Structures are given as structure tokens and as C-alpha cells.
Amino acid sequence: MSQQKEIKIYSTLVCPYCVAAKNFLKSKGLAWTEIRIDTDPVEREKMVAATKRTSVPQIFVGETHVGGYDDMMALHREGKFESLLAD
Structure with a gap:
């Protein structure tokens, strides 16, 4: 079995699409790293710089920007x- 690429989700506490995205990943048995931009303005700036978007969630698989939910x-x-996800 191949190693899963890292999944990163930029999210906020009250975002329903963030919850939906995490529930989908959980249903697939996948792990992810959540980056809360509502509590960390530096990470918010990084997300906007990387994606050119201000909405959440913003999802990355490895270095690939998937987009939102x-x-x-x-x-x-x-x-x-x-x-x-596979290498």
C-alpha cells in the first residue's frame, strides 16, 4: 500500500463546508492537518498567497491545491x- 500524501485544510470554526470536507475525509479513513485561519492571521495570509482565495475550506493534497469542498x-x-492521494 502506498503512503498517503499529506492533506491540509485551511478552515474556520463556524464553516459548514469545512465540516463537510472533514466528514468526507473521515468517511474515507483519511488523515489531515487542519489549519485554523480564524485564530491565526499569519496562516490566513499564507493561504490567500498560495490560493488567491479568501474563502474556506482551502484543501491541499501534497503540493496540489484542490480548492474548496x-x-x-x-x-x-x-x-x-x-x-x-496516491504517489
Whole structure:
């Protein structure tokens, strides 16, 4: 079995799409690192610089910016999210 790439989620406490994204990852048995931008303005600036977006969640798999929850689910429906996780 191959090693899963690191998943990072930039999120806030009250974001329903962040919760939905984490629930989806949990249902797949995947681990992730959550970066709370509502409590860390420096990380918020890093997220905006990396993604050119201000909305959350912003999801990364390895170095690849997946986008938000809807973007991740679209990739999943196309069967491309799982292949992104594998090396």
C-alpha cells in the first residue's frame, strides 16, 4: 500500500463546508492537518498567497491545491481525488 500524501485544510470554526470536507475525509479513513485561519492571521495570509482565495475550506493534497469542498467533491465524482492521494 502506498503512503498517503499529506492533506491540509485551511478552515474556520463556524464553516459548514469545512465540516463537510472533514466528514468526507473521515468517511474515507483519511488523515489531515487542519489549519485554523480564524485564530491565526499569519496562516490566513499564507493561504490567500498560495490560493488567491479568501474563502474556506482551502484543501491541499501534497503540493496540489484542490480548492474548496465543491472542488474536492467534483474531483471525487470524476474518480480523480483518490488518484491524487496516491504517489
